[in-house]
Amino acid sequence: MKNKIKYFAMKLSRFHCSLFLAFVVLGCTHQPPQPRSIVVQDGWRVDEVLFEAEHDSPLAAMNLPAHRTGVTENGFTYTIYPDGSAGLRLGQNAVAEWSIDCSKDKMSDQRNCTVTSSKNNIQIMYGPAGVAKQICIIDHDFPNRLGAIRIDNEEPISTDTDGCISGKFENKLTQASSVTTRSVKWPYDHHRDRKNPLKGLKTAIGLKDYVLSNIDDMSFNFQEK
Numbered sequence: 001m002k003n004k005i006k007y008f009a010m011k012l013s014r015f016h017c018s019l020f021l022a023f024v025v026l027g028c029t030h031q032p033p034q035p036r037s038i039v040v041q042d043g044w045r046v047d048e049v050l051f052e053a054e055h056d057s058p059l060a061a062m063n064l065p066a067h068r069t070g071v072t073e074n075g076f077t078y079t080i081y082p083d084g085s086a087g088l089r090l091g092q093n094a095v096a097e098w099s100i101d102c103s104k105d106k107m108s109d110q111r112n113c114t115v116t117s118s119k120n121n122i123q124i125m126y127g128p129a130g131v132a133k134q135i136c137i138i139d140h141d142f143p144n145r146l147g148a149i150r151i152d153n154e155e156p157i158s159t160d161t162d163g164c165i166s167g168k169f170e171n172k173l174t175q176a177s178s179v180t181t182r183s184v185k186w187p188y189d190h191h192r193d194r195k196n197p198l199k200g201l202k203t204a205i206g207l208k209d210y211v212l213s214n215i216d217d218m219s220f221n222f223q224e225k
Helices: 002-030 167-175 201-217
Strands: 037-039 049-052 066-071 076-080 085-090 098-101 114-117 122-126 132-137 148-151 164-166 178-184 191-197
Touching: 076 201, 085 201, 098 201, 114 201, 122 167, 122 201, 132 167, 132 178, 148 167, 164 167, 167 201
Parallel strands: none
Antiparallel strands: 037 049, 049 066, 066 076, 076 085, 085 098, 098 114, 114 122, 122 132, 132 164, 148 178, 178 191
């Protein structure tokens, strides 16, 4: 009887060991590979890094398998994506100070960039040559109402009914320390004023120029590194 008990105890022990090994092997097999990263030599700034997106991340789902990240001399962290979009944030802030979009138009294949700040409530729209066409208030959408943009303490500039002014004011905006917007948002027929410090606009425009000039030749492929 004792021998039988020993025999079954040995069999049970072996079964548990086999089960444990199977669990370990299966667990290892199903672990996704760690995302890769590598310093690139052709970046916008020194020590720019190419990062691989995690396989189940929102970026991978958006067909953005990799992105480039670096830090500017004035402390902004920038990110460039293979579709021609980019972002600029200050330090470790999660919210971008500026978002850049130089993606291709799906009909014309042209790249017409925008530089946008939800913090500052403005968007600068550029033509194919990278020249500013319009500066618009993001949340101005009440029909047939005018808005206004005030750069520092200068006289306010009235917008058209779309909430836009001429792109010729871009240079003044890059030299300003603050911007105030007056908008009218549907369905409330009264204006709202927002004043914010302008941070990093000149850097964002530089990033936009770099992306527009280089994105078609920029590599996001680890096999080419």
